[in-house]
Amino acid sequence: MEKYDYIKPIVEKNDAKIHLLGVAQLHDEYEISNLTNKLRAVREAILHNNEYISYETHQCENIAAKILEVAHTRNDDIMIINATLDKAWYKFFGGSYTQQIVNHSKIPVLSVKPSLTPELLKQRKQYFAAEAQHYCPLTMQPL
Template sequence: MDTQAVQKILVPIDFSESSMNALHTAIGMAKRQHAQLILLHVVNISPLVNNKDDGTMISDSNLQTLLDTHQTNLRKLADKITNEEFIDCRAIIRTGWVCPEIVRATVDFYADLIVMGKHGVSGTKEFMMGSNAFNVLKNAYCPVLLVPSHRRFEAFKTIVYPIRPVEGAIQKYSMARNLLRENDAELIVVGLLENGEKASFEMLSQETFKLDKKLKEDNLKSQTGFYYCDSVVAKVLEKTTDFMADLLIITASIDHHIQDYYVGPFVQQIVHYARVPVLSIRPKPADAFVVKSINEDEENSEYPYPVQMLGII
């Protein structure tokens, strides 16, 4: 069986409205998929790191108090979810730079999915993606679900699945199938061709045919449409609105080059302006994995600071 089961969901928590709203979505997913929730809070140490070449940390007498406070709050939140929602919910607190620690935690705890708000406490606009969300999206090796904060998303009943004329465009159907089954949802397959790409219609037809065959074999609800457009981004957002979708799934093969998928304008614009949660799925990483700093000032260096992990609480 190739269904991609979600057994562990990592939820970064900074106690902002955005992260708590994303947690609400994650709780619903965990209940439907019988998954474990792992709450992660990262105490950002960047203000505590000296600018010296050796990267030594400035002593801060308030750090332990801060850690104790967050540990207590996180434990209370995890206990509340366990007792009220009957979900296996764990809590982890770490010190470090936020994005690298989120990425590291997905590997350390074998997370199948990250669910997080599109923006946190930085005060970004309602539908715009924050820098933490964008960096996690670029670097996480498991799927990432980014949830806007303007309303709560209890379940996913209509899922938009855009595909382009690229081989392997349906390679991540297994996770989509899992979501469709658990939510009794309908999949809206949006076949996209930019004006002038008529020669690629045959490849797009082949990919959609493969997907349609799998959907019929799995007895899942779906419908497929083909669209020529000047802007792929605009058409995806338009169809998400037209079908009143509550989830948008983007796969790496929607763009022509995988390396452009995470840094190019397509994903940035989709996640920026989508008014529904966006699930981003990328190819599996190589066996070797080294977490590097995602801090803008340390872009090309290994971690220059000691990482403190307080463990599961």
């Protein structure tokens, strides 16, 4: 819903259609069910504004690639994604999925930074704490 506030003026000005895409890791039935429920709720909330909106969900191994594939297949005009720093996403993609999408998209990408909620703050602290555990300073020994 947070992204909708950013795009609402664009949608209204251009009489645009909104397509929501939920993508989860392969074999994660809980996540796909959770995504489907969230997409339905967002769709219902937006429908009150009489906007045209559709949604779909997918399960796959490479989420960034799937997002790009769907956007390009649909010939979308713009892709709007959350800027993420969640540890699980970061590790899963070997880097930020936001970065992968921005670097490989053939269509414009609007990356929306989510509000700093207590839950997001907790996730970021956990991510940085985990990264700090892997930090090995370089030490040099005289020859």
